[in-house]
Amino acid sequence: xxxxxxxxxxxxxxxxxxxxxxxxxxxxxxxxxxxxxxxxxxxxxxxxxxxxxxxxxxxxxxxxxxxxxxxxxxxxxxxxxxxxxxxxxxxxxxxxxxxxxxxxxxxxxxxxxxxxxxxxxxxxxxxxxxxxxxxxxxxxxxxxxxxxxxxxxxxxxxxxxxxxxxxxxxxxxxxxxxxxxxxxxxxxxxxxxxxxxxxxxxxxxxxxxxxxxxxxxxxxxxxxxxxxxxxxxxxxxxxxxxxxxxxxxxxxxxxxxxxxxxxxxxxxxxxxxxxxxxxxxxxxxxxx
Amino acid sequence: xxxxxxxxxxxxxxxxxxxxxxxxxxxxxxxxxxxxxxxxxxxxxxxxxxxxxxxxxxxxxxxxxxxxxxxxxxxxxxxxxxxxxxxxxxxxxxxxxxxxxxxxxxxxxxxxxxxxxxxxxxxxxxxxxxxxxxxxxxxxxxxxxxxxxxxxxxxxxxxxxxxxxxxxxxxxxxxxxxxxxxxxxxxxxxxxxxxxxxxxxxxxxxxxxxxxxxxxxxxxxxxxxxxxxxxxxxxxxxxxxxxxxxxxxxxxxxxxxxxxxxxxxxxxxxxxxxxxxxxxxxxxxxxxxxxxxxxxxxxxxxxx
Amino acid sequence: xxxxxxxxxxxxxxxxxxxxxxxxxxxxxxxxxxxxxxxxxxxxxxxxxxxxxxxxxxxxxxxxxxxxxxxxxxxxxxxxxxxxxxxxxxxxxxxxxxxxxxxxxxxxxxxxxxxxxxxxxxxxxxxxxxxxxxxxxxxxxxxxxxxxxxxxxxxxxxxxxxxxxxxxxxxxxxxxxxxxxxxxxxxxxxxxxxxxxxxxxxxxxxxxxxxxxxxxxxxxxxxxxxxxxxxxxxxxxxxxxxxxxxxxxxxxxxxxxxxxxxxxxx
Numbered sequence: 001x002x003x004x005x006x007x008x009x010x011x012x013x014x015x016x017x018x019x020x021x022x023x024x025x026x027x028x029x030x031x032x033x034x035x036x037x038x039x040x041x042x043x044x045x046x047x048x049x050x051x052x053x054x055x056x057x058x059x060x061x062x063x064x065x066x067x068x069x070x071x072x073x074x075x076x077x078x079x080x081x082x083x084x085x086x087x088x089x090x091x092x093x094x095x096x097x098x099x100x101x102x103x104x105x106x107x108x109x110x111x112x113x114x115x116x117x118x119x120x121x122x123x124x125x126x127x128x129x130x131x132x133x134x135x136x137x138x139x140x141x142x143x144x145x146x147x148x149x150x151x152x153x154x155x156x157x158x159x160x161x162x163x164x165x166x167x168x169x170x171x172x173x174x175x176x177x178x179x180x181x182x183x184x185x186x187x188x189x190x191x192x193x194x195x196x197x198x199x200x201x202x203x204x205x206x207x208x209x210x211x212x213x214x215x216x217x218x219x220x221x222x223x224x225x226x227x228x229x230x231x232x233x234x235x236x237x238x239x240x241x242x243x244x245x246x247x248x249x250x251x252x253x254x255x256x257x258x259x260x261x262x263x264x265x266x267x268x269x270x271x272x273x274x275x276x277x278x279x280x281x282x283x284x285x286x287x288x
Numbered sequence: 289x290x291x292x293x294x295x296x297x298x299x300x301x302x303x304x305x306x307x308x309x310x311x312x313x314x315x316x317x318x319x320x321x322x323x324x325x326x327x328x329x330x331x332x333x334x335x336x337x338x339x340x341x342x343x344x345x346x347x348x349x350x351x352x353x354x355x356x357x358x359x360x361x362x363x364x365x366x367x368x369x370x371x372x373x374x375x376x377x378x379x380x381x382x383x384x385x386x387x388x389x390x391x392x393x394x395x396x397x398x399x400x401x402x403x404x405x406x407x408x409x410x411x412x413x414x415x416x417x418x419x420x421x422x423x424x425x426x427x428x429x430x431x432x433x434x435x436x437x438x439x440x441x442x443x444x445x446x447x448x449x450x451x452x453x454x455x456x457x458x459x460x461x462x463x464x465x466x467x468x469x470x471x472x473x474x475x476x477x478x479x480x481x482x483x484x485x486x487x488x489x490x491x492x493x494x495x496x497x498x499x500x501x502x503x504x505x506x507x508x509x510x511x512x513x514x515x516x517x518x519x520x521x522x523x524x525x526x527x528x529x530x531x532x533x534x535x536x537x538x539x540x541x542x543x544x545x546x547x548x549x550x551x552x553x554x555x556x557x558x559x560x561x562x563x564x565x566x567x568x569x570x571x572x573x574x575x576x577x578x579x580x581x582x583x584x585x586x587x588x589x590x591x592x
Numbered sequence: 593x594x595x596x597x598x599x600x601x602x603x604x605x606x607x608x609x610x611x612x613x614x615x616x617x618x619x620x621x622x623x624x625x626x627x628x629x630x631x632x633x634x635x636x637x638x639x640x641x642x643x644x645x646x647x648x649x650x651x652x653x654x655x656x657x658x659x660x661x662x663x664x665x666x667x668x669x670x671x672x673x674x675x676x677x678x679x680x681x682x683x684x685x686x687x688x689x690x691x692x693x694x695x696x697x698x699x700x701x702x703x704x705x706x707x708x709x710x711x712x713x714x715x716x717x718x719x720x721x722x723x724x725x726x727x728x729x730x731x732x733x734x735x736x737x738x739x740x741x742x743x744x745x746x747x748x749x750x751x752x753x754x755x756x757x758x759x760x761x762x763x764x765x766x767x768x769x770x771x772x773x774x775x776x777x778x779x780x781x782x783x784x785x786x787x788x789x790x791x792x793x794x795x796x797x798x799x800x801x802x803x804x805x806x807x808x809x810x811x812x813x814x815x816x817x818x819x820x821x822x823x824x825x826x827x828x829x830x831x832x833x834x835x836x837x838x839x840x841x842x843x844x845x846x847x848x849x850x851x852x853x854x855x856x857x858x
Binding site: 055058059060079087088110 | 302303307309310313314317320321324325387388389391392393394395396397398399589591592
Binding site for chain 2: 611632
């Protein structure tokens, strides 16, 4: 089996607050792995520890205990940074630079030069559909454009792992769809994508595996199918079902005392339901 | 994008221990940032100040007028250099943190010392360019005034140049432009460089630009009281032990900015002592290295 | 060691670093500072009485490395006092200016010129002030100018411009020919002394009672030094002294008496 792209083991991150020596546990003994080539989504409410986990993986923060590795390298190791492309939530790049200059800046930081850098910038601008805005300063970019140039920036050194923090936050539906398509393209090209999002529909659309985190702890983790499957329930999606057939089915169900219809209609976002269920459970645990 | 699949199989690329090209990229980006923030506009204000001073009707001699023009213009250059060093340095890092630009930079293979050096380098390049431009403007203005005053003296003696006229011309030349003034500009640069290194250290601790600016200005002002502290306060025998200890601590901790004010002597016509200029250059270098290392001490594992 | 480093608060480590650097650099800086002051590249701290006289903002500026700007501002302010004939204010402004930049001979020269020439002239002309008061103040300003010139010369021993201004005060205001001669004589040999200083010393010595012979010897020596000294005033003064000292005709200079109106009085 190949080396995991991200390997988080018993990660705990504790913050002390102010001079009063109070401690807040942001991440509590968290463990998970992101396999090379998969799209992994970490979901959780605000303050659940998603961003802290990402920052530890990025080497922007040190773990209080436990470890985080990127392709087998400790996340603090600078070589790990060559393997990562990171897009923060609401990225702010230097507004005084144009789109092309921004990519040039980040490319140079990654040690890419000359024609290689030029070609790479041209490819990426095409990929994110910003060729026509390449010479415009970022100060004049819309939120969606900023997010797309941000995505191009993450790919500048051709990293193996792309980390995206709320990639569609504040972006309009059209822009959001463009970004979703780009993530799918990354997946298709074989990149490993690790993303944090609270837009569950989007996560469900693009992720192979999902981890649900609450209060710094991993509550559920698995493939989408595993997570949203309810063993006691059976869903049936019919095509071209006539009213007569539906009536027969209803009669059959009514003849069985134990069985019953819970819901009937078009399929819905079940991940969302699962998320809310876990949130409720978490609330109950807390009050208990 | 076609090569990404092959990249997935490749081993982790190595990162050099220190890359001057990354520092340069960061420095040039900082320079571009400061240029596009229109910081160079102050040069117009400086030119206007020079024009006002140059055309001021001084009551006394041309020599005094030239001396005043020199002092005001070089004093303004010095003031700009240190003030700019503080404000620009204090704004850059906290702004990168607030805007989260720092996240994207540090998530690339950039070492933190390279980031600090790049930022400081960018500020120093801007100060260097500004001081050079201001120096050239000053030199032009002083020489123009000097030539005007000499022409006036010559035209005031239609029967040939008398002893008194020659004397007056000599005095004008003495108070006019001389090439040593370039070293005065260099002295202002040294002072600004040290101030910038102090500010960068403070900005690695501080949570806001305003705090960094205020504390840096205070340190700068207090840093001029070193000799006074020695002469007046430490000499006072009736001061108690605590005061004496605090003053000694102050002298050790706070940089001595007073000795970096040697541009004043050069502007007033003191002869250069090359050995001393080299010593001051060395001292500036030492301040830069030590303060950068201390900044790194805080910045190296700072969490964002 | 690594654990200790990681556990220690960063501010403490930085403080220790600063202290070590401070201890290492202090002797070097003090040594360099003294050398800079000795070579006139660095100005010594202003005198305590000047500090006491300064306004808070001027003091802040002075301490904050803006010494030349503060002094230039005060010079402009002094010019305003001169325009308004506010001599006491002008005097106070220059007291600070000369304390801030004691090695700038222009400041000394200017204050001597303002008080010794302008203030005294104002006292001669200002009829709003009673006669006796004008005389008293005339003397006060002239003598103050002399005192300031001497302070300036003490700070700038090679200054020719301060001595020239002092000579003017003695010559034009105090009408003290002996003192004028002494000051011109002091000028001789200084790096920026005017060429006429030696001749002028002789002219005024000639008017100093009891020093006529000395003046004659001095001027005759200059006369025989070369053609460049054969200026009208020198010839006239020598000829006057020859008559006054009854020098035998055979020893007198052969140069004819110049017939140039206005040049008989040096």
